[in-house]
Amino acid sequence: MNPYLTSLTAIVTRESLRFINQRSRFLSALVRPLVWLVVFAAGFRAALGLSIIPPYDTYITYEVYIVPGLCGMIQLFNGMQSSLSLVYDQEMGSMRLLLTSPLPRWWLLFCKLVAGVAVSILQVYVFLAIAAAMGITISPAGYLLALPALVLSGLMLGALGLLLSSTIRQLENFAGVMNFVIFPMFFLSTALYPLWKMAESSQLLRDICAFNPFTHAVELIRFALYQSFNGWALLWVVLCLVLFFGLSLVGYTPTPGTDRRKGRG
Amino acid sequence: MSALDIAHVSYSYGERRALDDVSFALAPGRFSALLGPNGAGKSTLFSLLTRLTVTGQGRIRIAGHDIATNPRAALSKIGVVFQQPTLDLDMTVSRNMTYFAALHGLSGRQAQARIDAALERLDMRERAREKVRALNGGHRRRMEIARALVHNPEVLLLDEPTVGLDTASRRAITDHVHELAGGGLTVFWATHLVDEIAPQDDVVILHRGRVLAHDRAETIAAGKPLTDVFMAMTGAEAEEKTPA
Numbered sequence: 001m002n003p004y005l006t007s008l009t010a011i012v013t014r015e016s017l018r019f020i021n022q023r024s025r026f027l028s029a030l031v032r033p034l035v036w037l038v039v040f041a042a043g044f045r046a047a048l049g050l051s052i053i054p055p056y057d058t059y060i061t062y063e064v065y066i067v068p069g070l071c072g073m074i075q076l077f078n079g080m081q082s083s084l085s086l087v088y089d090q091e092m093g094s095m096r097l098l099l100t101s102p103l104p105r106w107w108l109l110f111c112k113l114v115a116g117v118a119v120s121i122l123q124v125y126v127f128l129a130i131a132a133a134m135g136i137t138i139s140p141a142g143y144l145l146a147l148p149a150l151v152l153s154g155l156m157l158g159a160l161g162l163l164l165s166s167t168i169r170q171l172e173n174f175a176g177v178m179n180f181v182i183f184p185m186f187f188l189s190t191a192l193y194p195l196w197k198m199a200e201s202s203q204l205l206r207d208i209c210a211f212n213p214f215t216h217a218v219e220l221i222r223f224a225l226y227q228s229f230n231g232w233a234l235l236w237v238v239l240c241l242v243l244f245f246g247l248s249l250v251g252y253t254p255t256p257g258t259d260r261r262k263g264r265g
Numbered sequence: 266m267s268a269l270d271i272a273h274v275s276y277s278y279g280e281r282r283a284l285d286d287v288s289f290a291l292a293p294g295r296f297s298a299l300l301g302p303n304g305a306g307k308s309t310l311f312s313l314l315t316r317l318t319v320t321g322q323g324r325i326r327i328a329g330h331d332i333a334t335n336p337r338a339a340l341s342k343i344g345v346v347f348q349q350p351t352l353d354l355d356m357t358v359s360r361n362m363t364y365f366a367a368l369h370g371l372s373g374r375q376a377q378a379r380i381d382a383a384l385e386r387l388d389m390r391e392r393a394r395e396k397v398r399a400l401n402g403g404h405r406r407r408m409e410i411a412r413a414l415v416h417n418p419e420v421l422l423l424d425e426p427t428v429g430l431d432t433a434s435r436r437a438i439t440d441h442v443h444e445l446a447g448g449g450l451t452v453f454w455a456t457h458l459v460d461e462i463a464p465q466d467d468v469v470i471l472h473r474g475r476v477l478a479h480d481r482a483e484t485i486a487a488g489k490p491l492t493d494v495f496m497a498m499t500g501a502e503a504e505e506k507t508p509a
Contacts, residue, residue, distance in 0.1 A: 003369075006371070096317060098368065103370065254319040256320050
């Protein structure tokens with residue numbers, strides 16, 4: 001087999017096995033969006049009226065509205081969790097094994113990215129299956145069309161995680177990521193409320209939401225699930241993917257004078 | 266041609282000079298020890314040799330390949346055992362080895378044959394199906410050495426590989442790696458423990474980022490215990506630099 005494909009297969013297999021072995025991680029990855037869907041959405045259903053907005057062609061319940069956002073949330077958490085594991089790998093040494101491979105570094109990091117996306121897509125489809133069991137169904141074509149959207153949004157959010165891991169060298173610094181990346185990205189997006197709803201309370205918040213790459217990831221998934229195409233969201237997601245991955249490659253390329261760690265021996 | 270050729274390499278962490286104009290070359294097929302006390306610059310040098318860190322000062326050639334201009338060719342010629350373990354504890358020995366082989370582009374029967382041979386070389390073949398977590402420290406280290414040999418490297422780098430092991434495991438691993446050097450592999454073994462070095466081994470003594478000596482251990486020792494000579498060299502140097 002081609003060395004590039006060999007390494008890709010090995011890295012994806014390793015990450016998938018690690019994920020499956022960590023049952024608690026799998027469980028929490030599912031419980032988190034389900035709590036939002038069952039508890040949060042039930043409470044908000046009465047409070048939040050939704051008008052007919054694309055890609056929906058009829059009135060929908062709030063549960064239906066937030067499903068794509070929760071798919072995005074799974075991928076956002078997964079991207080950050082992959083990033084956390086990269087920081088852990090750097091501290092524990094297994095990242096060294098990867099980076100001393102003779103294959104190009106960009107390829108190895110891309111393989112890591114793909115592995116994270118594979119794991120996140122598995123979680124999303126399990127979540128969608130549970131949502132379907134609860135009565136929130138989407139057409140079979142929607143489930144299928146969501147796949148390329150999920151690949152792209154997963155790659156973009158994973159690349160953001162990779163970028164963060166290239167700048168954060170210590171695990172203790174990582175707690176801030178939760179407060180300063182995950183929560184703002186999630187709440188300042190269209191995952192929980194549409195843009196027009198946000199504009200009702202603040203135009204500035206609406207603009208921030210419109211600028212947030214996570215909004216576009218969610219919209220890309222939302223439109224794909226309902227067999228529609230959102231070119232603007234696609235463009236944003238692809239541009240952010242290229243930008244985040246490019247910057248993370250710069251972060252992972254050793255250059256003289258970039259090592260801030262103390263020498264050990 | 267030298268297996269490893271280091272010329273005028275320097276490296277600093279901010280203000281602190283970790284390596285200062287380090288130059289030496291290792292002959293192929295020999296066991297060479299990089300001997301230095303803690304903080305001598307051994308791990309920094311290993312980071313440079315594995316391209317985890319790069320420097321703008323000096324040149325490093327591995328099996329004839331310049332690591333700055335041709336890093337992939339240089340990296341394909343080295344096997345590395347890091348000071349910190351780099352194993353997936355919940356996976357089997359075999360799966361750990363397969364993963365590493367794949368990172369070097371090896372798969373299928375070719376990879377399996379190399380893995381079997383490498384495990385055989387370290388007397389670890391019967392452990393292939395065990396989870397790494399079930400292995401003791403000595404066997405985990407042996408597994409890491411076997412793994413570093415899967416892609417048939419020309420140079421094996423080991424950064425203090427016996428740290429944390431008991432005396433028996435330490436001796437067994439030291440003996441195994443000496444045998445590997447006897448088989449034609451170039452071994453570069455960083456340590457601060459003099460008893461891991463045989464009289465016929467080559468030794469590079471590194472202290473405070475500078476090479477103090479590079480010769481056969483027995484030549485450096487000149488009839489005295491190597492420990493005494495090493496202590497005298499590094500101790501005297503320490504005193505010289507200590508303000509009165």
